[in-house]
Amino acid sequence: MPSRSSQSSRSSQSSEVFPSLVSPSAVVRVLRAAGCVFAEEEAELLLASARSAHELTSMVDRRAAGLPLEQVLGWAPFHGLRISVGPGVFVPRRRTEFLVDQALAAAPRARVVVDLCCGSGALGAALAAALDGAEVHAADIDPVAVRCARRNLAAFGGRAHQGDLYDALPAGLRGRVDVLAANVPYVPTDEVPLLPAEARDHEPLVALDGGPDGLDTLRRVAAGAAGWLAPGGCLLSEISEHQAAGAVEAFAEAGLTTRLAVSDELYAHVVTGVRA
Structure with missing residues (x-):
């Protein structure tokens, strides 16, 4: 740069x-x-x-x-939608569309959807658009992201909540969630300074830094997922290629039936865990 x-x-x-x-x-x-x-x-x-x-x-x-192009425009294309973005909000990546596709394949009739670590709410909006009439919730610890997610979910009747992971969600969702999409921060701490300047300088650190090996937040999400998922409900997270084994292990340790999906075209890796 x-x-x-x-x-x-x-x-x-x-x-x-x-x-x-x-x-x-x-x-x-x-x-x-x-x-x-x-x-x-x-x-x-x-x-x-x-x-x-x-x-x-x-x-x-x-x-x-x-300044990132998406923040200049005020929107980012994602899974056929225009997702509103603004300063200090994580910009959805095209590779993350693969996570949406995996969620729809795993739960094509999902009625309750949660977008955890939602950022702009792109995942929740894309799933809401594809799952007509689904109840959609999004959550993020960053109030700036939550305000942005509310704008993107408004057209679908979705709700966005502020708080740390599951603490942000209404208690009435326990045991009811069919799709729990969690695009967690997964960049190892030591690698954050190596990111492109557009991400490093203009996106919140909390949306990027995943701890020493990049899997700290993913492990927390996996550990708490079973209490929120409906029977047969699925948790999906995007990770990098070299983190795949660790992510699969974390999902399995949480008692989820786990598989890894890879898109060579998008260079995307999504781990899915299903509650038995």
Whole structure:
């Protein structure tokens, strides 16, 4: 990534490039100079989203300064939906769509869904869209994320709660949850500084840092899952390839019938545990 000083310089240059009318080629030039690998695709999205030349200039300036594209746009595409995102909220990744697909395959008639460690509420919204009429709850420890999740779930009648994992959920959900989707933080602490600057500098640490081996939160979620799942209900979590064995072990130790699914296309790994 460019240095902060070079980003600041490029940001000021971009304002000179856009006096009143903005050309697509000018937007691409500024984004490419800022180190955006997919400058043409990003330029297209920015041009389509901006309502005026002034707004476009501001958006390009922020993107050139290193703000994630999704936070500049105010939304991220996810499983066919536009998910609202904002400053300080974890941006849903495309690979996590595989978790949604695995949940729908495991419980195609789920009536009660929980999105734990919900961030923007992308998982809950995607599952709500696919499971017409399902009761959907989301929970996160970060109040900024909870406010964002409430916006994304509102169209589906979903609810978002603030608190630490299961402490946030209404007690009436115990033993009723058909799908418990938990996209937990799973980056090992020592690897957080190695993340791309867009994640490291603009997303909350609580949504990234999973402890020494990245599985601290996953183990806590697995240990408490059986008390919340309905008979036959499933817990699903995304993990990295080198964490797969540890995640499967944690699910099995929690008494769940466990399997691992892999998408080579998305380089995604999802562990699923079913309550007998």
